[in-house]
Amino acid sequence: MADAGAGGPGSRVWDEAPDGLGAALLNTLFDQSAVGLHVLDTELRLVRVNFLTDMGPVDRLLGLRLDEVYRLDVPQDTEELLREVLRTGVPVLGRLVRGRFTGAGGPLLSLTVSVYRLDDAEGRPIGLMAAIVDVTAREKAQARERCLTAVRERVGSSLDVAATCRAFVDAVVPSFVDFAVIEVVDDVLRGADPPLGPLGPDVPLRRAAGTGFRGAGAEEGELGEEDASSDEGADAGRPGDGGGREVGVPEMRRLAPHTPYALAAADLKTRVVLLDDDTPWLDADPDAARLIEATCAHSLMVVPLTLRGTVLGLLSLYRCEGAEPFDEDDTSLARAAGARVALSIDNARRYERDHVIASTVQRRLLPQDQGPRTALETAHVLLAGRNSGSWFDTIALSGGRTALVIGTVGGHGLQTAIAMGQLRTVIHALAGLDLEPDEVLARLKDTAHRLAEERAALPPGDSLQKEALTATCMYGVYDPFARTCTIARAGHPEPVVTGPDGTPLEADVPEGPGLFSEDSAPFAPTAIDLEEGSLLAFFTGSFLSDAGSATRIENALAHPAGRLQELCDRVVYTLPAGSHPDGAALLLARTGTVPADHVATWQLAHDRTTPSVARGLVREQLEAWNLDEESVYATELIVSELITNAVRYGTPPLQLRLLLDSTLTCEVHDSSSVAPHLRHARTVDEGGRGLFIVSQLASHWGTRFSRDGKALWTEQEVKPAEDPDATGS
Numbered sequence: 206m207a208d209a210g211a212g213g214p215g216s217r218v219w220d221e222a223p224d225g226l227g228a229a230l231l232n233t234l235f236d237q238s239a240v241g242l243h244v245l246d247t248e249l250r251l252v253r254v255n256f257l258t259d260m261g262p263v264d265r266l267l268g269l270r271l272d273e274v275y276r277l278d279v280p281q282d283t284e285e286l287l288r289e290v291l292r293t294g295v296p297v298l299g300r301l302v303r304g305r306f307t308g309a310g311g312p313l314l315s316l317t318v319s320v321y322r323l324d325d326a327e328g329r330p331i332g333l334m335a336a337i338v339d340v341t342a343r344e345k346a347q348a349r350e351r352c353l354t355a356v357r358e359r360v361g362s363s364l365d366v367a368a369t370c371r372a373f374v375d376a377v378v379p380s381f382v383d384f385a386v387i388e389v390v391d392d393v394l395r396g397a398d399p400p401l402g403p404l405g406p407d408v409p410l411r412r413a414a415g416t417g418f419r420g421a422g423a424e425e426g427e428l429g430e431e432d433a434s435s436d437e438g439a440d441a442g443r444p445g446d447g448g449g450r451e452v453g454v455p456e457m458r459r460l461a462p463h464t465p466y467a468l469a470a471a472d473l474k475t476r477v478v479l480l481d482d483d484t485p486w487l488d489a490d491p492d493a494a495r496l497i498e499a500t501c502a503h504s505l506m507v508v509p510l511t512l513r514g515t516v517l518g519l520l521s522l523y524r525c526e527g528a529e530p531f532d533e534d535d536t537s538l539a540r541a542a543g544a545r546v547a548l549s550i551d552n553a554r555r556y557e558r559d560h561v562i563a564s565t566v567q568r569r570l571l572p573q574d575q576g577p578r579t580a581l582e583t584a585h586v587l588l589a590g591r592n593s594g595s596w597f598d599t600i601a602l603s604g605g606r607t608a609l610v611i612g613t614v615g616g617h618g619l620q621t622a623i624a625m626g627q628l629r630t631v632i633h634a635l636a637g638l639d640l641e642p643d644e645v646l647a648r649l650k651d652t653a654h655r656l657a658e659e660r661a662a663l664p665p666g667d668s669l670q671k672e673a674l675t676a677t678c679m680y681g682v683y684d685p686f687a688r689t690c691t692i693a694r695a696g697h698p699e700p701v702v703t704g705p706d707g708t709p710l711e712a713d714v715p716e717g718p719g720l721f722s723e724d725s726a727p728f729a730p731t732a733i734d735l736e737e738g739s740l741l742a743f744f745t746g747s748f749l750s751d752a753g754s755a756t757r758i759e760n761a762l763a764h765p766a767g768r769l770q771e772l773c774d775r776v777v778y779t780l781p782a783g784s785h786p787d788g789a790a791l792l793l794a795r796t797g798t799v800p801a802d803h804v805a806t807w808q809l810a811h812d813r814t815t816p817s818v819a820r821g822l823v824r825e826q827l828e829a830w831n832l833d834e835e836s837v838y839a840t841e842l843i844v845s846e847l848i849t850n851a852v853r854y855g856t857p858p859l860q861l862r863l864l865l866d867s868t869l870t871c872e873v874h875d876s877s878s879v880a881p882h883l884r885h886a887r888t889v890d891e892g893g894r895g896l897f898i899v900s901q902l903a904s905h906w907g908t909r910f911s912r913d914g915k916a917l918w919t920e921q922e923v924k925p926a927e928d929p930d931a932t933g934s
Contacts, residue, residue, distance in 0.1 A: 370414035396558030580685030590788025612678035705738030
């Protein structure tokens with residue numbers, strides 16, 4: 206063996222090789238190689254060449270430069286590349302360029318260029334060899350695969366129809382087409398079932414997304430979006446004109462007959478159309494004609510978005526100057542991408558329908574009219590979102606007290622709203638028992654445990670069985686006479702409390718376990734002393750989007766004067782954009798006191814004469830409040846029976862309190878913890894009718910326990926006495 210000097214240090218030639226083998230090898234390579242070979246001298250002129258296509262006589266190309274034989278997209282870069290290899294001897298392998306043979310028509314091809322330096326026996330450079338391969342088909346296939354992969358990755362991750370359509374056009378523009386417009390049947394966008402094919406001409410289509418290039422140097426933008434302050438998003442330019450020409454994609458339209466759009470919607474088959482000035486159907490569709498003229502689109506593909514025989518909309522794809530017309534491979538890709546879009550739109554439609562139903566149920570289950578509360582002003586805000594389990598309540602309790610409730614059930618959909626309604630109903634029932642906040646949450650947690658057991662007992666095939674229930678709740682009771690709010694919470698965020706001057710107050714309410722938690726730790730209530738005009742902010746966890754949320758709420762409530770609803774709105778305005786995708790609820794309360802002239806309190810002796818004394822005190826007070834005689838007489842009977850019961854079965858001290866608000870409340874306090882109960886006396890019985898009489902005269906009545914005893918209370922509907930001077934003469 207011996208070195209072949211011209212072959213370089215890495216090659217070897219057998220000493221006994223036949224004469225002429227090297228020349229035969231070169232001739233065979235140039236005549237039969239599947240690679241375009243080009244031998245250049247040091248001046249970068251062709252001295253030997255073969256081509257993959259018929260370029261005519263080769264002799265006429267010898268002596269030409271490479272950039273004269275090929276029309277390259279960036280010829281100066283190619284020349285610099287050749288000279289660099291000639292200078293350094295370092296080969297370049299598989300550099301991708303765009304170009305075509307000079308004089309050949311059609312779009313630029315994708316070419317890979319490999320360049321090697323040719324040295325003589327002494328190692329001096331004598332020229333270059335450039336191997337050029339047409340990889341246009343391979344690049345197109347890879348580009349289609351990348352485009353389809355982008356569609357699969359981006360489309361379907363959102364349950365919003367508009368976001369799904371925008372994700373699709375972002376995936377195909379500009380890698381696959383120059384413009385893409387998705388139109389969806391209007392009823393489908395509202396969550397309705399899509400119509401069966403074919404799609405009639407009277408069915409309106411609404412543009413869900415449309416994106417394309419607007420001209421040389423212009424950024425990608427939305428088509429048809431009107432903006433009086435900016436052309437971005439509203440215009441599309443003719444490629445290469447450097448400006449922007451208005452392209453209006455209608456917000457809604459009905460398909461004009463005898464057009465590719467109408468035909469694709471009728472037979473549910475893809476249409477590929479070449480566009481020019483003589484396209485006959487453009488006169489029937491002026492909107493499409495304006496779009497095509499303004500963008501210089503030369504190729505259109507219309508893909509019906511279908512699923513299980515139903516039609517969800519149309520996908521319109523456009524290619525403009527500089528791009529090749531659509532071929533069969535492009536059509537296959539568009540159909541596969543359209544199927545992905547149709548499935549994602551249908552999933553979003555189903556979710557939207559379920560969300561609308563769940564949101565409607567949630568709204569119906571929430572209090573429709575809170576109404577005024579004694580010595581407490583309230584306002585609320587409910588922000589719509591994916592979650593349908595947020596709720597709030599203000600519940601009037603005995604003794605002028607008010608229960609403030611807020612909670613949320615995790616998840617979305619109808620079942621979440623139903624679970625929320627069940628918990629809210631239980632809260633109302635427990636509130637009527639005048640229990641302490643920690644007792645209310647403890648019993649509510651028992652109910653939640655039973656709901657979880659019911660869900661776990663569902664058949665294994667029920668998808669609901671695998672969805673775990675989670676819920677939080679906070680329950681507070683404001684007492685205007687004690688000026689305190691006693692609060693307990695089950696896994697819920699702490700309230701924000703501010704004084705009447707806007708100064709933040711420490712709430713320090715211990716967190717108890719969530720309602721569906723396995724944790725059995727007890728709930729610990731906290732009583733917060735509040736001055737008149739203090740603010741209580743109860744909210745769901747979505748308001749606490751980050752560590753600074755509580756501070757933002759405190760700052761929004763730093764100036765508590767003004768309408769309470771405006772303060773609610775001010776808190777919402779501080780939220781960062783997109784911070785409540787699951788929805789949120791805010792309940793705001795401003796504390797007050799009972800006016801002195803609307804309440805009367807007496808400390809009474811614990812003896813048999815007290816009922817008579819109490820009747821006289823009550824009549825005098827009610828006449829001073831100008832109540833009618835029927836109300837006065839009924840109240841005398843109620844107070845007499847309650848005082849008699851307290852004297853007979855209770856223990857001192859004894860207190861009587863009347864509260865005049867929207868109703869008249871009578872309360873008799875004593876220190877006994879023994880609760881009376883209603884009895885139905887027989888005809889011959891001489892007693893046992895006291896509480897029965899009370900229940901007939903009062904709208905509501907009950908017993909409320911406290912640490913120092915109990916209170917029997919009643920509520921009556923009352924009306925003022927008639928003014929004799931107001932009667933006609």
